Amino acid sequence: MNTSVMGERRRVFRVALLVAGLAGISSFVSGCQSDPDIDISTYAQSIEPADVLYNQGLANLEAGQLTEAGRKFDAVDKQHPYSEFARKAMVMSAFTNYRQAQYTEAINTANRYLSLYPNDEDAAYAQYIVGLAYYRQIPEVTRDQRTSARAIAAFTEVVERYPDSEYVEDSQAKLRYARDQLAGKEMQVGRYYQERREYVAAANRYRLVVEQFPNTRQVEEALARLVETYYAMGLESEAQTAAAVLGHNYPDSQWYADSYRLLSTRGLEPRENKGSWISRAGAALVGS
Template structure:
């Protein structure tokens, strides 16, 4: 939070007074206030200028009044859309909603900002906030992993579109975590099939991990499960190959120790078949 807040304050400090915007806003407010028949609160219109509303929003964030801060920033965007103040308010609105845990609202606001201002100085920051909101929604591997996919998509944009930004390192960390979650989901399903002796379905899931998520920490178990599954099917050569690749890349792994013992009980040892898909995929493994 300290990291994000320091970024927010630094960005807020860059705002310069745009006289034409404030003059227009001031005229609009004067017209409303001069009419005694208009109840401004019922109309949902703030009586202050955009500059005043923006500063009030910042003050409310500092005071911990996030609901009020969000209301101030949203009022700027609603009353003076497509202005410099509105642009800055959208950044702050995204941040405030993120801080409130209103992830879907923050994502919607952030994506609107990115659609309207794709090349602004704050685009990298807003894209990063959108990624953080998706990352927050990642559940354990027994649950739907769509937020993990969306985290990867959002954070990959940070890395690709803003390679020099200060958010790249953490974006890459969030991508690694999300990919590990997706690999974990594949492992969970694969184990489910293995327990029910649906071996072909299990192999496909473990293969997905080895081929598509080769840099995750799920690979060791995936190779061990492939050893176990192929051995149970009587496809010993593939079981030997999976164990050999596991041993070469993770020689101190408990998964390798267990796989080695399994093969020994059948009178064979790990031995790599270079023509196997497992051998071909081995070049991409995290431990290679």
Template sequence: MVVAVAIAAGTVAGCARDNDSVDLQSYVDTIEPADVLYNQGLANLNAGDLREAQRKFNAVDRQHPYSEFARKANVMAAYTSYKLGRFDEAISASRRFVELYPTHEDASYAQYIIGLSYFSQMPEVTRDQRDTRLAIQNFNRLLEGYPGSIYEEDAKAKIRAARDQLAGKEMQVGRYYLERREYAAALPRFRLVVEDYPTTRHVEEALARLTETYFAMGLASEAQTAAAILGHNFPDSQWYADSYALLATGGLQPRQNAGSWISRATQNVLNRPAGG
């Protein structure tokens, strides 16, 4: 009986060793050259098979961690995460790459992916704009750290879009207070748009809302200045027509006060109002 048990135990041990050998050989057989894995990942990415592409890129890093293809695969894996909507994962991987290889030829692309990931998460204008600000911040890092990169123009366009979003948020809050006649709370929102976001599409309405707010507060000179600058820069605007009509109800006309903060804020961005 003892002999039988010993023989059985030896048989099991032998099988285990055989299985280990098979598993090890199977593992060895699955290792592929770094360039092959990387190109397979690109092919899968182009074919729209994002999950398989990411698996291939991760395999490059796992099997050839110190190769140049591994570094390139890291960036492509981050981009694949972005395409899959795994934005936190894409940001984390891209940020790690930029920190480890700031002078690598793909570092600008990794920084671009960070900006894209935040940009893709920008919420509706009624919600908190944290991701919008982070998109601007990271696109600016791209422009400052990698001037002249092929992503520069798109980054600039997205910064403009994100700044327009922030201006829209200020307008939304300002209108909220204005509708409730809380003029002291509304005023700084419209002022911020004129001072910080004068090149956005919201500046036209902001000047009209400043006219309305100052007029309601009895600050005629500031109301007239806002309307004058609005009229000079957007003479055919309905906002200007409404502002002109509003002033007329108080016997006033648009007239610029050169000492107003509105004049100082707009003189280098909008056209200088003539006369006044």
């Protein structure tokens, strides 16, 4: 477990671990159903204090006993709903689910926390867990990237809603990766259309990468592919502009060398048309 994240959780409560030797609540309820004359006070004794359950959960978490830790945190919420410890246990339950790769449960629990306590001190952490859970499910670029889009939405929420939180820097790093995945998927589709000589459809995909994902690794190739597709359609000014923007941002790129060579076959050279969408988009690119 990341020591800084665990340290944050430890700072919430660091009281001594108490072990309660009481019968489990489930076995007691079963006994209640078969014995209508049982004293209800016995049931009250079977409910462990919230702080005991919570700190048992922390101890289990530190010992790597994730399943048991999750049970303790969930027990706090069930036995002491809406208490201070239940609020904190809900966040830890989300984290424990995440550590066990139970991503749907982690997302649901964290979102429940956010709906109940949107302005709480741990809200940024809960939102960060949502992002992490989606992030860990991002598939390779050849597959559907809806999970990447959800990770982007979750991490963007961390950055924009909790700009002073300690999770912003890592969220931004993971945002870059997730965006690169989405851009990579668009490039894959664009190349497919280009190979089939469906140049308009291909150019639209490459344009989307340049305009919507300017700070990704895919932009360099996207500009070069725009040179190729516009060149193939006879749109020489657009091809020249794409090459000029590519050369300005990536002058030492092999993609630029290839684009320059392609234009020269018709006696053309990179030349930027300031009225083109490519020129306007070029100001936001990585190399600008």
